Amino acid sequence: MTTIPVPGKPVRGSQSGAPIMALFDLLGRRWAMGVLWTLCGQGPCTFRELQGRCGLLSPTVLNTRLKELRQAGLIDHANEGYHATPMGTELYKLLVPLGAWSKEWATTLDTGND
Amino acid sequence: MTTIPVPGKPVRGSQSGAPIMALFDLLGRRWAMGVLWTLCGQGPCTFRELQGRCGLLSPTVLNTRLKELRQAGLIDHANEGYHATPMGTELYKLLVPLGAWSKEWATTLDTGND
DNA sequence: CTGTCTGCTACAAAATATGTAGCAATTTAG
DNA sequence: CTAAATTGCTACATATTTTGTAGCAGACAG
Numbered sequence A, B: 001m002t003t004i005p006v007p008g009k010p011v012r013g014s015q016s017g018a019p020i021m022a023l024f025d026l027l028g029r030r031w032a033m034g035v036l037w038t039l040c041g042q043g044p045c046t047f048r049e050l051q052g053r054c055g056l057l058s059p060t061v062l063n064t065r066l067k068e069l070r071q072a073g074l075i076d077h078a079n080e081g082y083h084a085t086p087m088g089t090e091l092y093k094l095l096v097p098l099g100a101w102s103k104e105w106a107t108t109l110d111t112g113n114d
Numbered sequence C: 001c002t003g004t005c006t007g008c009t010a011c012a013a014a015a016t017a018t019g020t021a022g023c024a025a026t027t028t029a030g
Numbered sequence D: 001c002t003a004a005a006t007t008g009c010t011a012c013a014t015a016t017t018t019t020g021t022a023g024c025a026g027a028c029a030g
Helices: A019-027 A032-042 A047-053 A059-071 A086-108 B019-027 B032-042 B047-053 B059-071 B086-107
Strands: A075-078 A081-084 B075-078 B081-084
Touching (some): A019 A032, A019 B032, A032 A047, A032 A059, A032 A081, A032 A086, A032 B019, A047 A059, A059 A075, A081 A086, A086 B086, B032 B059, B032 B086, B047 B059, B047 B081, B059 B075
Antiparallel strands (some): A075 A081, B075 B081
């Protein structure tokens, strides 16, 4: 197999071809779910504000994630700022239960550092 | 709005204290969701078999993810092999709708990969 | 024009992932 | 018993991704 790595382009592949794996590939990148969550949960905003909302992630990564998410049709960018597409909102809705579950899950974790 | 950058702050996600962000931090790592998905969807198996099921990911990463997932209480390791805990199974169930959604989503993507 | 926003890029350094080899312990076969 | 195979897993070098910081050009206010 001849894979030519292009700088700045993702190399990871969803080799299996299963859509769920492609989705995991997209969401399984640092900040990907956090960005979607923040954007959908707190409404449209600018690049820099999103940066702040997410806890000061670097513009490099934010821009990369934004590109990927936009290319995936989950978010869009207009004059009003970045915002979720209908499809992105649908995905977000599926993610919402995770928010509730995570609260229970958190109580089962080792509190802080051993 | 003024956001004050704090240089040298901890790097790993989840500083916000929100459980959902901690969860995203855990799942937003390479292969994390894929491993959980495969383990829950196809049943318990050995280390090497899981490696094969996931598409031959390196033992280094598999071991790292397995440790993290086990530490998070989502999977466990016994004589019959690696398997999901009840909590891991619950999380998996929340992930299942993503599988269906991803199939629709896949049809909206560019036919070419990039 | 100056100062301050905006989205975004360049760049180097740090962190993480990949691929391969191989180890100790266990199981299987003879 | 020994020998081969298989297990979970680690070491290590290399490749890729993420991070942090500086800074650009364009829009807008004063």
